[in-house]
Amino acid sequence: MIAPETSPKPQISASSSSPAAAAAAAAAAATQTTQFRTSGQQQEYSCLLCSDLWTFQDPSVNKSSSSEEDVAADPEPNSLLDPSTLLFSSIRDVVNLRDFHPPPMHAFMLWQTFLQNVNPLSKVIHAPLVQPQVIEASKDFDSVPKPSVALLFAIYAAAVMSLKEEDCRSQLNGPKTVLLSRYFSACQQALAAASFMKSRSIVTLQAFVVFLLPARQIYDAQTFWLLAGIAVRLGLRMAGQGGHGLSNDSVYNSQLRRRLWRQIVWIDGRSHSQIGVRPSLQEIRISPLPANLNDADINPDMAEMPMVHKGPTEMTFCLCRYEVGEFMTLHARKLHDPDVPVRTKDQLIDQFESHMEDTYLKYLDSAIPLHLMAEGGVRSAVCKLRLMAHHPAQYKGKSMPRAERDMLFAISVQMVEYDVLGKSTKALDTFSWHLDVAFQIDAFVFMLIASRTQAADSPMTERAWRLVSDMYKYRPALLEDGRNELYAAVRALTLRAWEAREADIARKDLDPLAVPNIISELRERKSRKARTASMASILVPPDASALHQLAGVATQVDTRYNDMNQNLASSLGGGINTGTDAMGGPFIPDLDLQFDSMFSNLTADVDVTGWAPVDWDYWNALLERNNVLQ
Structure with a gap:
């Protein structure tokens, strides 16, 4: 098997127009025109292609927990951000929302921001019909129908969610948290006023689905999962069995329903991944795809289906x-099955890759941000499929062939490159809201582990370590989050992988390596914590294997997981003290020191540069427990 070729990093030349400038122009012409300017050239595509089983979710975002601290952080029962307000609110008067509506300049700015940042990633609205409502609400708010009011506030909340803090302050004159809370709570009230649970209006359902985009940054994962389930039920009621449509549906309504249903299915899949539950509605997840059409190609009065485009459109990303x-819904089980021949899996993936190449990729221009996102997303997804098909766990007890090992290392490097490309490309800043939660951390872990078996001075190893520095640069939570057990494990793994590389250089009597800044930083933090921290002793059985020690420690480092991991810890042996502190409360260990100590207590005869000690069951369990592999 030959590793996929790596394309050179595209040079970005396209630039997005300023929402502020567009808003000013729209505000000046608000009373004269409702002309819609398509955002087809401003579209973008996510490096993270979500699927039911392999969603790359940043464990620091929306991580579910039942700890006392998390319970205390829940919204007050009467808070407008409490999801119960959405379902059981007594507020029914839309006029009360007039004071929440932004001034005309800000309304148009938020609308343009939504079109540029959010709409191409969701495509649940028909922009030419929504823009007149934005203008009307700025002129005469009370005349706007209740479903449209809910949709407008959902759009405003989603637009704020997509902006960075400095942009909110400079363009909208307020902190992001305040603005997001304002429009999000207003959307809740508007949805309640529109009776969204009973409404059969497609606009109301559009409002609820757009509302769910910022909701995943506000609600905890369990609540978001429940709300996504409501969207599924509302979508089934409206679209009829998962988007198959109604027999007397118009062309326009049929396309809107398909777009809306597919986005609901995607959101539902994301919500399941965040809590580590596999979707249970597989039989309704396969439905006709929406056509490859721009918004300008469809309208409510059309009687016939327009010609479907063969190249990129506004729908390309979605x-x-x-x-x-x-593809994942249909074939994930087969790709995971160790009894299915690898050749069969490869043929299946090759066919899918060929289909995506012929249908989408060969038409893309990487100088256009949306197209760059699309290409990176699809190619990263194909790499993910190949890692699934060739996962080292299937070689348990056997030696993996060198060619296979090298191929998987190259694939993991390529996946991390796509992640870094998305975060480092300036032209993709408008999509950072999406990329921030799209973290290829499992590929990063795989790359670090696999690097230990590669020649320390090889070009591919050099490339991998440049990516390590980039990953810590663009994913600062990896370094800063001290309470995330997965991040702590990755920090420890990073240090040990570098030490393995240094050892290989020394054995070959080569010139010493220049130490990357991130390694120096990790070592300094480790030393500083060792000098100041007071922690319990880590007991490691001297005859335990390296990764069994790792698993024994890792499955107990966070007291929130004590009950869940009791059996695993006892079966693997080893562990740490998770008793009580001097005040009688639960002892919260320093995760970095726990993992560092675990690694430093390895028995002397363990070859940390070899492939054999890698316990893939451990890493799979750790990633799954942090909702990465769902």
């Missing part, structure tokens, strides 16, 4: 994502 999700 269609690629939906195709990947559908």
Whole structure:
């Protein structure tokens, strides 16, 4: 098997127009025109193509927990951000929302921001019909129908969610948290006023689905999962069995329903991944894809289906994502099955890759941000599929062939490159809200582990370590989050992988390596914590294997997981003291020191540069427990 070729990093030349400038122009012409300017050239595509089983979710975002601290952080029962307000609110008067509506300049700015940052990633609204409502609400708010009011506030909340803090302050004159809370709570009230649980209006359902985009940054994962389930039920009621449509549906309504349903299915899949539960509605997840059409191609008065485009459209990003999700729904079990021949898996993946290449990728221009996102997303997804098909766990007890090992290392490097490309490309800043939660951490872990078996001075190893520095640069939570057990494990793994490389250089009597800044920083933090921290002793059985020691420690480092991991810890042997502190409360260990001590207590005869000690069951369990592999 030959590793996929790595394309050179595209040079980005396209730039997005300023939402502020567009808003000013729209505000000046608000009373004269409702002309819609398509955002087809400003579209973008996510490096993270979500599927039911392999969603790359940053464990620091929306991580579910039942700890006392998390319970205390829940919204007050009467808070407008309490999800119960959405379902049981007594507020029914839309006029009360007039004071929440932004001034005309800000309204148009938020609308343009939504079109540029959010709409191409969701495509649940028909922009030419929504823009007149934005203008009307700025002129005469009370005349706007209740479903449209809910949709407008959902759009405003989603737009704020997509902006960075400095942009909110400079363009909207307020902190992001305040603005997001304002429009999010207003959307809750508007949805309640529109009776969204009973409404059969497609606009109301559009409002609820757009509302769910910022909701995943506000609600905990369990609540978001429940709300996504409501969207599924509302979508089934409206679209009829998962988007198959109604027999007398118009062309326009049929396309809107398909777009809306597919986005609901994607959101539902994301919500399941965040809590570590596999979707249970597989039989309704396969439905007709929306057509490859721009918004300008459809309108409510059309009687016939227009000609479907063969090249990129405003739907390109969503269609690629939906195709990947559908492939995963149909074939994930086969790709995971160790009894299915690898050749069969490869043929299946090759066919899918060929389909995506012929249908989408060969038409893309990487100088266009949306197209760059699309290409990176699809190619990263294909790499993910190949890692699934060739996962080292299937070689348990056997030696993995060198060619296979090298191929998987190259694939993991390529996946991390796509992640870094998305975060480092300036032209993709408008999509950072999406990329921030799209973290290829399992590929990063794989790359670090696999690097130990590669020649320390090889070009591929050099490339991998440049990516390590980049990953810590663009994912600062990896370094700063001291309470995340997965991040702590990755920090320890990073240090040990570098030490293995240094050892290989010394054995070959080569010139010493220049120590990367991130390694120096990790070592300094480790030393500083060792000098100041007071922690319990880590007991490691001297005859335990390296990764069994790792698993024994890792499965107990966070007291929130004590009950869940009791059996695993006892079966693997080893562990740490998770008793009580001097005040009688639960002892919260320093995760970095726990993992560092675990590694430093390895028995002398363990070859940390070899492949054999890697316990893939441990890493799979750790990633799954942090909702990465769902």
